[in-house]
Amino acid sequence: MAESSSKDDLLQLIKRLGAYLTVKMSDFFPISTQNLDSRSVGAIAGVAVAIIFTWKLLGSSNGHQRRQPKRQTPAASSSTYNVGLNSSEPLISSGVCSSSGDLRAHNVVDEFFQPVKPTLGQIVRQKLSDGRKVTCRLLGIILEENSPEDLQKQATVRSSVLEVLLEITKYCDLYVMETVLDDESEKRVLLALEDAGVFTSDGLVKDKVLFCSMENGRASFVRQLEPDWHIDSNHDIISQLARFIKYQLHVAPIKHERAASNVYCSPSLEQFFGNI
Template sequence: MSDRVADHVTSLVRRLARHLNRKLSDVLTLLFNHKSAGSLGAVAGFAIAVVFVWRFLRSPPARQRRSPPKRRAPIQAADGGGFGAVQMLKESDAGGAIDSPPQLTVRQIVRKKLAGCRKMTCQLLGVILEEKSAEELQKHVTVRLSVVELLLEIAKHCDLYLMETILDDESEERVISALENAGLFQTGGLMKEKVLFCSTVSGRTSFVRQLEADWHIDSDIEIISQLSRFIRNQLYISPMEPGQIAPNVFTSSSLEQYFS
């Protein structure tokens, strides 16, 4: 619209210039024929008008132009486009950062998993120790280092008892010594008096029931099944997935895996 108006104004100015040119010719003719003061004044005024018109023609009105809109440079994804390009564009609009979910600490995980737990009992073999049988304890005892921090945190959260079936007193001494060397008795949460030993599997079941634990952790499916009616929650440690044993029995390949 502004371009059309400017063209129209220019056309009018040019027509006015041609008209003034004709008038100037008439005035000069009149001046030469009638040399008077009035004629001279008319010529001077006409000359001034011509100068203004000439300057106006030398500087035509500038046309307003709309600057083209700025385009955002396309964001290309590593795979060449598709959903990846759209995703990267969204990340760019959001400031180039995507909030990742916060990582929970060991303390937060333990509190969440054992909410309301007052007392926990836990088997040693296959859960806290690398050994899987009482016969192995007669030769060596190895504490799984990956569970040390977790056990210390559980001991802060609830009353923790460890228990195992052994074949001789020497095995008991080896177990206590290995737990102590691993630093499990240094914080005061877990004490030597809370590590219980028995000579039969049924004796471990009796320990759990007498302590009235809220949670029990074991790798023996028979003990888990026997205690499912009496213990609020249990964790069955097994490398295989046995399926649903009972509504209050959870399954995991390891203790740290369940609390990860």
């Protein structure tokens, strides 16, 4: 008897899952049975796994219920009262079971359709609005140092920016550039980038590390390359390029007034992509 009841409960749960799933599937996968693709088949297979998981949960729940002792119904004063009480019990039990079954079905399907957290690569592509060429200043963004004079002493790649930088190089044609005062500064920068592992088969190319002797030279590089995005920490350069470049990111610890509607601001490159 208990086994038959368990099968009935399972059948009802599957029916509720089917009804609730129809609504969910129409939101996520607008398909018809005559036009099923591999993605649709994969979704249906996933739902089947969810149903099997629910079956197991229901089985363990029923096993626990069968081990519980039966409750004794208190004796009534008349047979008429007993008949009325016994006839109402199945109705109440059925109502509670139905509500509980609907809740379980909804919970299983809702858990299955929980949104998946996007990867850093997906965030980078979304933030860059499908831009495929990016130019970026080194000082204060990729390097710890903030001035050409600092580069005459040392060059250090910021560890917190590495993951974002590598994701950009996977998806975009990246050029990095900086103003330097001597050849030794150039060597320090290239060595720092190499030691950080930026120059890989899928990473930055050494030939795309550009150097100039004046700040305006960086603006000339950017205009010649015509990138979809330029990233810089110099407000004047950002302002000069605002009408020539589609999008720009101004990286500065202190928030400045936006130079134009196509200029975005962030304290750091990694914070712009939410990677902190």
